[in-house]
Amino acid sequence: MSNLLRQSLNGAPPPPRPRPLPLSSSALSDLDEHSSSDSSTSSVDSSASVNTLRPSSREQSAPPGHWTNYFSQELYLDQEDERQKARYHVYLTPPTDVQKGPLFICHHGAGASGLSFAVFAKHICQRLPGAGILSLEARAHGSTVTDIETGNQITDFSLATLTSDALAMITLTQHHLSWPTLPPSILIGHSLGGAIATQLAVDYALGHALLGYTVIDVVEGSALEALAHMKTYLSSRPTTFNTVDEAITWHTRTRTIRHAESAHVSVPSLLIQQPTSGGKFTWRTDLAATSPWWEEWFHGMSAKFLAGRGAKELILAGTDRLDRELMIGQMQGKFQLVVIPEAGHFVQEDVPERVAGLLVEFFKRNDRSALVLPPKVSELLARGEKV
């Protein structure tokens, strides 16, 4: 990050909502333009390249690390019923051809954000031009769900609720873009997102559109085992940062995120500036508040992972931490396992290019339109061929 930007960051006014990046005034106006157009999506250009810096109508382009470098639009999707009012937030690069897809639907882990998949998204689009990416944000992670009467945020992080949020975001996006059907899709979930993706797959929530699902670095057995350490870990994290840059440095220095570009794009979205405590930055998501549901998120996940319809891929960081169920499943050839020793927990941020490569391969392998298998023996016989 340039010194200029760093200076401007320190003096930036508190953003209206948790912004991906606090911006200088000139960049902010640029951003305003994007967000306004994005919310309406009237001027959505689905063919816009996200590989290159988005040219601005002004002279100044979006600063590095800004979401517009990675997704073509962000959407605010409203949904209201008699109990609650939801304002979902997603990042999107639509596929060029809705019939053909593919659409990679990503769900981040607890405490992360939709921009956890930003650099990954860039590499997907480079490798597979025309592919779409939809990165969802869970409630209290960018989306907000409030009680219709009190107006307070609803504290419900049960797997069922988060899964129905995710499905709502997918469906609303589809309606918003007037897609007749969901494009052929691949679900990708990191950590908690993996549990949600698995649940969506088991529920057959996306129906025939789902080609397969990929879970990144979460396994029921080892996750449940590690629960005890989780609170210690959370309490050892700094609670405030003086600047966004300090938070980025913390993430890279502790090797929580091992890729500079990823940290620059995702970390700002994890923070919120407190007007009260001298403009310091705190974590946007109160992870401790989600703790009553931790066990529930992962309970039974291995069985569900194996039971879901569609192709299955598990990407793990470091040494593999398969539990008994998945170890048996893997050795019986029921899913594809990829271990990336050089990555930490945020695999898609640590090695975005590698993960994008894996997902493109995963899609190509399971792309029904392109799939040609050798003929069946009975077909050969029917054709009178000698076998």
Next chain:
Amino acid sequence: MSDLDKAIAQLRACRPIPEIQVRELCYKARELLIEEGNVVTVDAPVTICGDIHGQFHDLMELFRVGGDVPDTNYLFMGDFVDRGFYSLESFLLLLCLKVRYPDRITLIRGNHESRQITTVYGFYDECLRKYGSANVWRYCCEVFDYLALGALVIGAATELEPTDAPFADPSHATTVSEGDEVEVELLNSAGHIVTRHVRDRYIGQSSQLSNPPSSPSQTREQTPSRNGAPGTGATGSSHGSSGNGGGAVLCVHGGLSPLIDSIDKIRLLDRKQEVPHEGAMCDLLWSDPDEIEGWGLSPRGAGFLFGADIVKCFNHKNDLSLICRAHQLVMEGFKEMFQNTIVTVWSAPNYCYRCGNIAAILELGEDGSNAGYAPRSNGDVERSHGASNGVLTERMDKLKGPGRRYRVFEAAPQDSRGMPAKKPVADYFL
């Protein structure tokens, strides 16, 4: 005592041999393996073993149950390394035995015998930990490239000489009457008979037959037996040295490939390379049989799934009576599929020290080994239990399968020496 015998003794004690010796061993092994074809011919009797995965103490248990080298002729179907804590000792011991007794042990390649896979699943780290450098790993990987891709067992008897041992559970005891052919026996690690199955003699009827659980059997009498050189697809009736009623047994780590319709095509591959990501060589090491028709996409991300029609067609074309493969964990140690045309053998008990499965090895007897055997005649054969096999009609002739003796065993008491400290738990996973 030669250096090689010393090395064997040291490795049997689960102690690694010095790097310089590994280098020499690997060099000798390569010289030996380069002479082998892609498909090694192995004469019965032979004991066929599946995945080992560095479970050294269980390999010792396997030798205890199956007999020691060179007394027993062994065929290991790959996946010697990775996941277990003693990949190095296990593989080097097998390699030493190969160099010492080349005709008594056959090693073929598994999908884990690859640079890419071993880097991720433990063998590389283990070499680094035990030697402080990757040299030994590199020597071993060079050997991997020379391992054969398959083996063809010829001269296997179609019936077993009944094991003269008590039944583990006397209530299951079956006796053999005159003229009965013992097709399958299942023995526990104490050498006691668990089940015995006699080959059905009511052949040719397309009635539904019930079978013991371990081995659904429905074979058809072989009309004039068609015995060219087995596995070559030759149709001549040159009753060769292996002129029994059965066909040959193909052993391969994974399974079949849509690019391979004859064993000769395997012979034409250039195997001396890292396992490719796709193609025939990859498929042989990665594919799995499945209850489908034709070919299917493998969920593993490499290789294919193949159905009963593919196996029957392949066996018919190549004069095979059985395909024997490993690669898939089977909780019971072995699993016969598709009317006994293919079997999975798994030899790593309690896989990865947590799966709770038992292991098996498969013994194929030598043809004629039952000469002079006088069967006792008392009582009928018990065939009342077991699930029935749904497929009734069989289009193609099926060769009489070899008599199969499975020995199952459990994990050896684990010696915790040398086990790495408990894996660090993830500190962040949300």
